[in-house]
Every structure is written in C-alpha cells, then in structure tokens.
Ligand SMILES: O=C(O)CCC(=O)C(=O)O
C-alpha cells in the first residue's frame with residue numbers, strides 16, 4: 001500500500017473516526033413549488049458527467065490547465081485547508097461573466113481584473129456548467145430573500161450586495177484514499193461566502209460539526225436534495241445571528257466521490273460588516289469592517305500552498321470590544 005505523503009496527515013485530534021453515528025438532525029426544506037429546482041437538478045446531473053470525464057483524464061492533461069498563485073481558477077490538486085493538504089482534486093470556474101476582482105491582495109493596489117470563464121480553453125464543457133450556474137443563482141437569490149425576511153429586513157436587502165457576484169462553481173473530486181483514517185478530503189472549515197448550494201453524489205463523506213457538543217455529524221446523501229451551507233459573510237452581516245457551518249469531508253478507500261459546490265459571494269466592492277439595521281446602542285457590532293474583494297483574493301492566494309501561518313479568516317476581524 002505504500003506510505004502516505006506527510007503533507008496529507010492530520011494531527012491526531014482532527015483525524016476522522018471511520019465508524020460514525022447516523023443522525024437525522026439536519027433540517028430538510030421543500031422548495032419544490034417552482035420549476036427552478038427541477039431544472040437545476042437535471043442540469044446538475046449533466047455537470048456531474050462533465051466533472052467525471054474531466055477528472056478521469058490523465059494527470060498530465062489536467063495539469064496543463066493548472067492554477068497558480070495569481071490565477072485561482074481551473075485545476076488544482078494541492079489545496080491546503082488549515083495548512084494540511086486535502087485528498088482531492090478541484091476545478092474552479094468563476095460564475096459571473098465577467099467576474100471583477102482586485103488584481104492583487106495589496107490593499108494599496110486599486111487595479112481590478114475582469115475574468116471571462118467562457119473564454120477559457122479547457123477540455124471540459126464550460127457551457128453546461130455556466131448554464132447550471134444561471135439556474136442555481138436563482139435559487140441562491142431566493143434563499144437570500146428568505147434569510148433577509150427572517151432577519152426582519154427588506155426582502156432584497158442582501159440580494160443587492162450580489163449585483164456583481166464573485167463566487168466560483170467548484171467541481172470536487174475525491175479519489176479513493178488508502179489512508180482514510182489519517183487524511184481528509186477537505187479539512188475542517190466554514191465556507192467564506194454568503195451561501196453555498198452543494199450537490200453531492202451518493203457516496204457520502206461530508207460531515208458537519210454539531211454546535212452543541214462538537215461531534216462530527218455525517219450528512220447523508222439525499223436524492224435530489226441540495227445542501228445549503230451558511231457561510232462566513234452571513235455570520236458577519238447578521239452579527240452572529242446566523243453562524244457559518246463548520247464542515248469537513250472524510251474519504252474512503254473504496255469509492256471515488258464527486259461534489260459540486262456553488263459558492264455565492266458578493267460584489268468585490270462590498271464592505272463587510274454587521275448590517276446597520278441589526279446593531280444599536282446595546283447590540284454592538286461584533287466585527288470590524290473589511291473589503292470583501294481584498295479579503296477573498298488574499299485568502300485564495302494563500303490556499304494555494306502550505307504556509308507558515310494560518311490563512312486570513314473572519315475571526316481576525318472579530319471586535320474584542322464587543323465580546
Ligand atoms: O464535498 C463536499 O461535500 C463539500 C466540499 C466543501 O466543503 C467545499 O468544497 O467547500
């Protein structure tokens with residue numbers, strides 16, 4: 001079986017227990033009143049086929065479209081979450097045509113860069129993926145409306161921040177792993193944006209950390225259901241009324257696994273801070289403000305490889321005065 005590369009090995013506290021409990025704690029919401037979800041599911045199946053065909057290409061072919069520190073789309077097989085290498089391969093493409101982002105993480109550099117996904121020359125059907133994005137973004141806007149209303153805000157309050165959304169669609173591929181007790185497909189993290197709309201196949205492996213006792217709860221695959229993750233942006237905007245979900249992926253030695261997260265990120269110029277409507281003299285802002293575009297670009301550049309220090313995260317903006 002050989003030896004595992006040290007870069008993949010989790011510290012003992014974060015190694016997965018392979019016999020996990022089965023629970024039904026995750027709420028399931030039926031939004032099937034419109035055709036949008038049905039259509040998204042159908043195109044989603046086509047995207048899964050596209051992903052399978054791409055990841056089964058020889059590694060040399062995939063590496064021809066490999067990302068680097070400056071261009072953070074396309075193929076990547078060296079992502080480090082919390083500084084440990086993930087047992088996975090990914091393909092990222094930006095959703096908005098074009099997507100506008102800061103050209104560099106440097107706070108003084110005001111240059112912007114526009115990326116057109118459909119212009120890429122890639123052995124993968126980008127049109128199918130972009131068609132899927134157009135349908136899923138309708139679902140994401142609808143979810144944002146429901147969340148805005150739940151916070152006592154106007155229905156379009158959050159959606160307005162996504163006029164020039166910056167998120168990627170990601171294709172995740174987890175090859176079988178001979179060391180599933182030592183490595184993780186994705187290490188523990190919460191998603192950086194507002195919402196993630198995730199489709200997983202029937203293999204299973206996604207786990208979410210219970211807020212009450214810290215246990216890892218497996219998210220059982222449900223046919224034709226999306227998993228919706230609350231991301232860090234909603235935690236900041238809602239001043240901790242919504243909490244981003246910590247999750248990870250365990251791998252197995254038998255079956256490969258595919259998943260497709262759609263990351264819904266706001267416009268690059270959005271200033272991240274708790275919404276004014278949700279704070280007052282008594283409820284203080286729990287986060288200091290920061291610019292979304294620079295934060296995102298900084299985080300992406302550093303996920304690229306192993307670093308000396310941990311990646312930038314929302315905890316870095318927690319206001320010590322408010323806790
Ligand atoms: O593969 C999954 O189920 C989840 C992947 C994930 O958490 C991510 O890509 O951020």
Ligand SMILES: [Fe+2]
Pocket residue numbers: 189190191247
């Ligand atoms: Fe995630």
